[in-house]
Amino acid sequence: FERMALKRGLFVVIEGADGTGKSTQVLNLTKRLQSEGYPCSSMRFPDRSTQIGGMIDSYLQCKSNLSDESVHLLFSANRWELKNQITNTLASGTSIICDRYAFSGVAYTSSKPGFSLCWCMGPDRGLPKPDLVLYLHASEKLAQSRSNYGTERYEKREFQNKVAEMFEEIRAVDKTLTWTDYTVERGIDEVTDDLFGILQKELNSNLVKEVGKLWM
Numbered sequence: 724f725e726r727m728a729l730k731r732g733l734f735v736v737i738e739g740a741d742g743t744g745k746s747t748q749v750l751n752l753t754k755r756l757q758s759e760g761y762p763c764s765s766m767r768f769p770d771r772s773t774q775i776g777g778m779i780d781s782y783l784q785c786k787s788n789l790s791d792e793s794v795h796l797l798f799s800a801n802r803w804e805l806k807n808q809i810t811n812t813l814a815s816g817t818s819i820i821c822d823r824y825a826f827s828g829v830a831y832t833s834s835k836p837g838f839s840l841c842w843c844m845g846p847d848r849g850l851p852k853p854d855l856v857l858y859l860h861a862s863e864k865l866a867q868s869r870s871n872y873g874t875e876r877y878e879k880r881e882f883q884n885k886v887a888e889m890f891e892e893i894r895a896v897d898k899t900l901t902w903t904d905y906t907v908e909r910g911i912d913e914v915t916d917d918l919f920g921i922l923q924k925e926l927n928s929n930l931v932k933e934v935g936k937l938w939m
C-alpha cells in the first residue's frame with residue numbers, strides 16, 4: 724500500500740493592466756478553488772500591511788517621496804520578506820493566487836527613464852518562481868468603460884502604455900516561465916470560470932518538482 728507524496732501547492736501570479744479586475748479575480752479564484760476542494764490562499768504585492776509595505780503605501784499615495792532606486796528595492800524587499808510564507812504555504816499543499824509580483828516590479832521601474840531591464844531584475848532573482856503567470860488584458864470596450872484613473876502614482880495613461888510594453892519585454896527574457904494571456908471581455912463570474920478552467924489542468928497534474936527560483 725503506497726502512500727502518495729504530498730502534492731505541493733500551485734503558485735499562480737496574476738498580472739495585467741489596470742482596470743482588468745485583477746484583484747477581484749484573485750479573490751474570486753481563491754474562493755472558487757477552495758470550494759472545489761483545492762486548498763488555496765491569496766496574496767498581493769505590494770503587501771501594504773508590513774512595515775516596508777507601509778513605506779510603499781505612503782509613496783504610492785504621494786504622501787512621501789523616495790528615489791526611484793530605493794522604492795524599487797523596497798518593492799523587492801517586500802517580496803523577500805514574504806518568501807518563507809510563500810514557500811511554506813506551497814510546501815504544505817496550499818496553492819497561492821497572487822495579485823502582482825516581480826513582473827510588476829520590473830515593468831514599472833523599467834518604464835522610468837534610465838532603468839535597464841537587467842538592473843531592475845537583479846533584486847528579485849532567486850524569489851520563488853511562479854508555475855503560471857496569468858496575464859489579463861482589457862478589451863477595447865472594457866478599457867473605455869474604466870478609463871478614469873485614480874490619484875495614486877503611476878495612474879496615467881502614457882505611463883501605463885509604457886508599462887504594457889515592458890511586460891512584453893520581460894516575458895521575452897525568460898522562456899522557462901509559463902505565461903497565459905486572457906482578454907477580459909465577459910462578466911466577472913464568467914471570467915472567473917474561464918480562469919479556473921485554465922488552472923484546473925495544472926492543479927490536477929502531479930506537482931512533485933520543487934518550486935523553482937525566478938530568473939536564475
Ligand code: FDM
Pocket residue numbers: 768769783798799823824825827828829831832876877878
Ligand atoms: N508596483 C507594484 C510597482 O511599482 N512595483 C512592484 O513591485 C509592484 C508589486 O504599485 F501601480 C506598482 C503597480 C501599481 C502599484 O497598485 C500598486 P495596486 O493597485 O495595489 O496593485
Ligand code: MG
Pocket residue numbers: 741
Ligand atoms: Mg491599482
